[in-house]
Amino acid sequence: MVSPCGADANPGPLKRTRSDPTQRVTSRGEEKYTCNFSFSTRSCSKKTSMPDADRRDMQEKQLLNHTSHEAQRLLPGRSNHAGNLSQSEKKLQEAICVLLVELCERFTFFGIVCNMILFCTVKLGYRNYQAAIVNMCFVGTSMLTPVLAAWLAECLVGRIKLVCICMFLHFLGTALLPVVAFPFEDIYIDRRHILHTLTKREQKIVFYFALLTASLGIGGIRAIVCPLSAYNLEDCGPKDLLSFFNWFYWLVNLNSAVVFVSISYIQQSVARNLGFLIPFVSMLMAMITIHMVRGEMIYKPKTGSSLMTTFGVITSALKTCCVRYRYFSGGMTNWLDHAKENYGGQYSETQVESTKLLARLFPFFAFQILYRTCIMQIPSGYYLQTMNSNLHFSGFVLPVAAMNVISIVPLLILVPILECINSYLFSSKDTGHSTTIYIVVGQLSAALSVMVAGFSEIHRKHFPQVEQTLSEEVLLVSSMPCFHLAPQYILLGVAEALVTPSCSLLSFRLVPERIRGISMHFLTLFNGAGCFMGAFIVQTAHAGTQGNWFPHKLHEGKLERFFFFLASLTIVNTLGFWTIAHRYKNLNQEFTNEFRGSLPEENLLKHEKAIKHCDSVLESSPILSPMEKT
The missing domain is CATH 1.20.1250.20 (MFS general substrate transporter like domains)
Incomplete structure (x- = not known):
C-alpha cells in the first residue's frame, strides 16, 4: 500500500531538507532518514489523519531504513580497522x-x-x-x-x-x-x-x-x-x-x-x-x-x-662577506647573515x-x-x-x-x-x-x-x-x-x-x-x-x-x-x-x-600585533592632537 505521504506527493519539502547545510555534516544514511522523517511529519500535517495501519507501516519502513544505513555506516570502520x-x-x-x-x-x-x-x-x-x-x-x-x-x-x-x-x-x-x-x-x-x-x-x-x-x-x-x-x-x-x-x-x-x-x-x-x-x-x-x-x-x-x-648558505656568506667586508658590516650580528636575501644573498631567513x-x-x-x-x-x-x-x-x-x-x-x-x-x-x-x-x-x-x-x-x-x-x-x-x-x-x-x-x-x-x-x-x-x-x-x-x-x-x-x-x-x-x-x-x-620565535611568519605576526597595539594607543590617547595622530 502506497502512502499519500510518499516521495512523489510533495517534493518541495524534500528538496529544502536536502539543501539544508546542517544535514551535510552527517553520514548519508542519517541524512536520508532525517529527510524522510521531516517530510512525513510536515506533509502529513497538511493532509488528513493517517490510519493506524499506515502509520505503523511507515514507522517500520523508517526503522528498517535506519538500521540498514547504520549497518552500512559501520562497514567502513571495520575496513579501516583491518587497514x-x-x-x-x-x-x-x-x-x-x-x-x-x-x-x-x-x-x-x-x-x-x-x-x-x-x-x-x-x-x-x-x-x-x-x-x-x-x-x-x-x-x-x-x-x-x-x-x-x-x-x-x-x-x-x-x-x-x-x-x-x-x-x-x-x-x-x-x-x-x-x-x-x-x-x-x-x-x-x-x-x-x-x-x-x-x-x-x-x-x-x-x-x-x-x-x-x-x-x-x-x-x-x-x-x-x-x-x-x-x-x-x-x-x-x-x-x-x-x-x-x-x-x-x-x-x-x-x-x-x-x-x-x-x-x-x-x-x-x-x-x-x-x-x-x-x-x-x-x-x-x-x-x-x-x-x-x-x-x-x-x-x-x-x-x-x-x-x-x-x-650553499655557508659559501654565499663567505663570498659576500669577503666582498663587502670593507664597505658594509653594520646591522648584522653573524657573518652568515650575508647569505640572506635582504643583505644581498640568495637564501631565505x-x-x-x-x-x-x-x-x-x-x-x-x-x-x-x-x-x-x-x-x-x-x-x-x-x-x-x-x-x-x-x-x-x-x-x-x-x-x-x-x-x-x-x-x-x-x-x-x-x-x-x-x-x-x-x-x-x-x-x-x-x-x-x-x-x-x-x-x-x-x-x-x-x-x-x-x-x-x-x-x-x-x-x-x-x-x-x-x-x-x-x-x-x-x-x-x-x-x-x-x-x-x-x-x-x-x-x-x-x-x-x-x-x-x-x-x-x-x-x-x-x-x-x-x-x-x-x-x-x-x-x-x-x-x-x-x-x-x-x-x-x-x-x-x-x-x-x-x-x-x-x-x-x-x-x-x-x-x-x-x-x-x-x-x-x-x-x-x-x-x-x-x-x-x-x-x-x-x-x-x-x-x-x-x-622558533624568529621565523619570518612569527616575526610578521609580532610586527602586526605591535602595529595594532600602537594604533590602539594612539586612538585612545587624549593627549595627542588629531594632527599628531596622523
Missing part, C-alpha cells in the same frame, strides 16, 4: 628487514676491518705503520661515503637506483677480497702441488680497489636504507632520544662482538683465507633482503633543508637561521676529531701491541681481534646502568647538562686509555721474546700475556659508552627538525675526519722520528712515546671542550625560546 592492522604489520615487517640489513652490513664491515692489519703485514708484506694507515683510511672512507651517497640521492641519482648501484659496488668489493687471498691453501692444491697466486703488485691493486668499492657500497646502504631518520625520532624528548641512542649503539656493539670473535678465529686459526668469504655471504644476505622488500625499505626523508642548501644553529655546533664537532683518533687506536696501535704479545691461553691461541671484545664488554654492561641513572637521577631539564658531563668524562677516559697503553708498552718490553705462529707465519713476540693490555681496552670501552650516544643526542636535539639529518651527517663527517687525522698523525710520527715512534718491530722502537703524545693532545682537547660545554647546555633553551 590499520595491515599497516601495523607492514611497519613491523619493514622494521625487521631494516634491522636485518643493518646487522648484515655491520657484519660485513667488521669482518673486513677486524684482521686487516694482520693480512696486510703477513700476506701483503706491509710495514706496521702502513697497515695501520690503510685500516684507518678504510674506516674513515666508510664514514664519509654515506654523506656522499645522501648528496647523490638528493641531487643526481634516484634513491632506488643509487641503492642498486651501491649494492653492486659492495658486492663487487666483498667478492674481490677472496681473490686477493687466493690461492686457498686450505682447500686447493692442483695435481702438481703448485699454488696459483697473484703477484704482490696485482694483489695490492685488487686489494685497494676492493676496499674502495666496498666502502662506497657501505655509504649507500647506511645513508638510504639504514639512516637514523628512518626510526621516526622527531617526537621524542631528550630522555627518550638518549635511551634510543644508548640501545642502538648497544646492539651495534653486540653485533661487532660476535663478528670479532667468530671471523677473527676463522681467518686466523681455521681457514684464514676463507674468512674473506664471510663478508661476501653477509652482503649477499643483505642484497636478498633489500630485493624482497625494496619498496618498503627505501627511506624517503621529509622535504626541507638539504645538505647542498647548507653548504629561515634557511640562514637554521644554518646558523648548525654552525654553532661546529666547535662541538671539531672537538670530537681527536677523540675519534683515540678510538681508532683499537684497530691500529692496540692491535699491533696485542699481535706482539703472548696470545696463548691454556693451550689455545687467542685471535688478535678477539681482544676487541674486552673494549665492547664495558659498553654492554654500562648501557643498562646509564639507563637507570638517566631515569632516576636526572630530570628532563638536566639532560643537556648530564650529556656534556658524559662527553667530558668519556674523553678523559680515552686519554687515560692511551696513556695506559704507553705504560703497557714499556711493561711489555721487559718480558723476554718468544716465537709465536700467526697465520702460518712465525713471529718474535713478547712473552707478556695479552691480558695485561686489558685495562686500556676497558677504558676505551667506557669512553665509547659515554661519548658516542651523547654526541648523537646533542647533534640531533640541538637543531631544528628539518636539518637534524644534516646535523647527523656533519657529525659523521667529523668522525671520518678523526680517522684520517689518526692516519696523518701515524704518518707524521713515523716520518718525523724515522720510524722510531711507530716502528715495524716494536721491541726496537719507542711506540710508547707515540701513545704519550696522543694522550697529551687528547687531554688538551678535552679541556678545550670543557670551556665551551656550557654553550650546548644552554643551546636547547635558546633554540626553543628564540629561534
Whole structure:
C-alpha cells in the first residue's frame, strides 16, 4: 500500500531538507532518514489523519531504513580497522628487514676491518705503520661515503637506483677480497702441488680497489636504507632520544662482538683465507633482503633543508662577506647573515637561521676529531701491541681481534646502568647538562686509555721474546700475556659508552627538525675526519722520528712515546671542550625560546600585533592632537 505521504506527493519539502547545510555534516544514511522523517511529519500535517495501519507501516519502513544505513555506516570502520592492522604489520615487517640489513652490513664491515692489519703485514708484506694507515683510511672512507651517497640521492641519482648501484659496488668489493687471498691453501692444491697466486703488485691493486668499492657500497646502504631518520625520532624528548641512542649503539656493539670473535678465529686459526668469504655471504644476505622488500625499505626523508642548501648558505656568506667586508658590516650580528636575501644573498631567513644553529655546533664537532683518533687506536696501535704479545691461553691461541671484545664488554654492561641513572637521577631539564658531563668524562677516559697503553708498552718490553705462529707465519713476540693490555681496552670501552650516544643526542636535539639529518651527517663527517687525522698523525710520527715512534718491530722502537703524545693532545682537547660545554647546555633553551620565535611568519605576526597595539594607543590617547595622530 502506497502512502499519500510518499516521495512523489510533495517534493518541495524534500528538496529544502536536502539543501539544508546542517544535514551535510552527517553520514548519508542519517541524512536520508532525517529527510524522510521531516517530510512525513510536515506533509502529513497538511493532509488528513493517517490510519493506524499506515502509520505503523511507515514507522517500520523508517526503522528498517535506519538500521540498514547504520549497518552500512559501520562497514567502513571495520575496513579501516583491518587497514590499520595491515599497516601495523607492514611497519613491523619493514622494521625487521631494516634491522636485518643493518646487522648484515655491520657484519660485513667488521669482518673486513677486524684482521686487516694482520693480512696486510703477513700476506701483503706491509710495514706496521702502513697497515695501520690503510685500516684507518678504510674506516674513515666508510664514514664519509654515506654523506656522499645522501648528496647523490638528493641531487643526481634516484634513491632506488643509487641503492642498486651501491649494492653492486659492495658486492663487487666483498667478492674481490677472496681473490686477493687466493690461492686457498686450505682447500686447493692442483695435481702438481703448485699454488696459483697473484703477484704482490696485482694483489695490492685488487686489494685497494676492493676496499674502495666496498666502502662506497657501505655509504649507500647506511645513508638510504639504514639512516637514523628512518626510526621516526622527531617526537621524542631528550630522555627518550638518549635511551634510543644508548640501545642502538648497544646492539651495534653486540653485533661487532660476535663478528670479532667468530671471523677473527676463522681467518686466523681455521681457514684464514676463507674468512674473506664471510663478508661476501653477509652482503649477499643483505642484497636478498633489500630485493624482497625494496619498496618498503627505501627511506624517503621529509622535504626541507638539504645538505647542498647548507653548504650553499655557508659559501654565499663567505663570498659576500669577503666582498663587502670593507664597505658594509653594520646591522648584522653573524657573518652568515650575508647569505640572506635582504643583505644581498640568495637564501631565505629561515634557511640562514637554521644554518646558523648548525654552525654553532661546529666547535662541538671539531672537538670530537681527536677523540675519534683515540678510538681508532683499537684497530691500529692496540692491535699491533696485542699481535706482539703472548696470545696463548691454556693451550689455545687467542685471535688478535678477539681482544676487541674486552673494549665492547664495558659498553654492554654500562648501557643498562646509564639507563637507570638517566631515569632516576636526572630530570628532563638536566639532560643537556648530564650529556656534556658524559662527553667530558668519556674523553678523559680515552686519554687515560692511551696513556695506559704507553705504560703497557714499556711493561711489555721487559718480558723476554718468544716465537709465536700467526697465520702460518712465525713471529718474535713478547712473552707478556695479552691480558695485561686489558685495562686500556676497558677504558676505551667506557669512553665509547659515554661519548658516542651523547654526541648523537646533542647533534640531533640541538637543531631544528628539518636539518637534524644534516646535523647527523656533519657529525659523521667529523668522525671520518678523526680517522684520517689518526692516519696523518701515524704518518707524521713515523716520518718525523724515522720510524722510531711507530716502528715495524716494536721491541726496537719507542711506540710508547707515540701513545704519550696522543694522550697529551687528547687531554688538551678535552679541556678545550670543557670551556665551551656550557654553550650546548644552554643551546636547547635558546633554540626553543628564540629561534622558533624568529621565523619570518612569527616575526610578521609580532610586527602586526605591535602595529595594532600602537594604533590602539594612539586612538585612545587624549593627549595627542588629531594632527599628531596622523
